[in-house]
Amino acid sequence: MAGKIMFTGGGTAGHVTVNLALIPRLQQEGWTCEYIGSYEGIEKQLVSQLKDVTYYGISTGKLRRYLDIKNMKDPFRVMKGVMQAYRMIRKSKPDVVFSKGGFVSVPVVLGAWLNRVPAVIHESDLTPGLANKIAMPFAKKICVTFPETMNHVSKDKAVLVGGVIRDELRSGSKTRGYGLCGFTSEKPVILIMGGSQGSKVINEKIRSLLGRLTDRFQIVHICGKNQVDASINNRYYKQFEYVHEELADLLAMTDLVVSRAGSNSIFEFLALRKPMLLIPLSRIASRGDQILNAASFVKSGYAESIQEEELTDERFMAAIDRLYDQRMQYVQQMNKAQDSSVDDLVEMIKQAMK
Template identity: 60%
Template sequence: MSKRILFTGGGSAGHVSVNMALIPRFIDMGWDVKYMGSKQGIEAELINKLGNVEYISISTGKLRRYFDWENIKDPVRVTKGIIQAYQYIREMKPDVVFSKGGFVSVPVIIGARLNRVPIIIHESDITPGLANKISMPFASKICVTFPETAEHAKDNKTVHVGAVIREELMRGSVIRGLTLCDFTRSKPVIVVMGGSLGSQRMNEILRRNLHHITTKFQVVHICGKGQMDPSYHYREYKQFEYIHDELADILAIADLVISRAGSNSIFEFLALKKPMLLIPLSKEASRGDQILNAQSFKSAGYCEVLLEEEMHDDTFLMAINDVFEQRPDMMERMSKSGSNDAINKVVELIKSISK
């Protein structure tokens, strides 16, 4: 009888990408692979595209750090999700549950613990998110990207594995990328992405300065769902709401990347040796994890950092030019960052826990 694994995690693409890197490995090994997430979250969209993984949706609430009237309803939704997860896991009897975090993972983690199923959690950032903080006491092991994360976990549960990189990103084609964007090799390419949900401020400042930027660069703009603006017509500008299958090809043509500072994304850019301008989420909009991620990469010489509260037209344009001028040095430092075997480490850990 084949082994069974249940993946969970969602709310943003960053809470799904590690799972998507691991899932093909377990399918190839003959495991029965299923995924549990919210009904309408981005995880449902991404996992359903795989085509060969059963997706189970459950009720979930959002773990907010601020007041919202929805906070009154969310405990009911979370409780319902725990009951649904518990019942499904009892029937499925997975050998292990692997969680990437996000608010949808909490009911799944609790449901697995009530069924005495081993749980492995993955934390990408230096400081754990709220969902993972809640889930950590229930976990058998906690995989971390940064060694410093171990300070935030009790007991001896943490395993430093490094960054899990999707293997398909390493197989991008420059020719396919240029064709998709109708670009040429005449100018360097900037890829701008504000995360799966997009960034209104980044979108606005980029578009406001396109007349300057496109004199020197071609720009691929992944602007987020519902944030396309067809009024901008530049030969050197191509915009998408979101890119999945073609992302490897888009990154293959990138000479530099402008991005938020989510851990999964920036480690993927590092693996691809793409110099970065990082614009981390501010402390007002997050717990400050992206600022720590960005500072770590800047210290290593992989990027420049532009804080959102310091971002205006002049500093934005200046930062782009600074990164472009530093490209050779950044790429050399990236090439010395060492190889990463995180996927194999995580796969072996899962196999050992599931015995």
């Protein structure tokens, strides 16, 4: 059963990733896919790489938990966005709206509700973000990733779908990965990721310890826009600002991952059975969702974690060595995890249309 679906979600790559996994699958079934995002957000950049997806920009306002003069103006931007989304949805007449969250999604879910179009929300983190909290009363179904999240949302709307990863990540080539980086099989590989914007803290830590790390490992470092250090000359260290289709090949050759603890990324690493050292965003820089995500994965035996405030050289190196030496134990725990599929989420979207 094919139909028309309107996607939304943005602000960070994490609020787009699941949409990028769903769109090609639905298009294969004959669905028409459209997208509402902000005028110039990262979602526009990412969605522009897909074929046959019409993109609409709307006015957005950031939902802040702190005092800021912009809080006076942003409610009006959100209201303008609601009316824009309402008109777009009324004109386009989608059968269903799928929201991945982020501040741009609130006007779209409200616009769908005003048009009596069913909306499905996907919440990746263990506890719902502010945007999803606002939008959830107007949604028909709420898909959650962590079992613990079921305690934080309406029981009659919540559906546990687990982590959803892009199909293309499963088809990476270790040989192509080595070729991209100029690496060989002589040393194991660590992949460093700091989120879509990069992480200054992680970048600086890796570079300060590069000599010690490359004694044992090869390092591929996705460091974020404008954060490549061209002065470093080390045959066992390869930097990228950002990667797209290359990520599958880089992951194929990877033995360990060092990463923030954004839900989409860590579930991708879990599905690919990559042991992780997680360094979640601190509560100073976030609402603490990554700290909870990391704690859940540590408890399940999938990862080790170090809080950013406790990220000393010795703790970092000890955790890396321990993670590698015990990597097969982590992989065994990961093999017990129940993998979810894009198909499960597609079926949920179809059910919401009825």
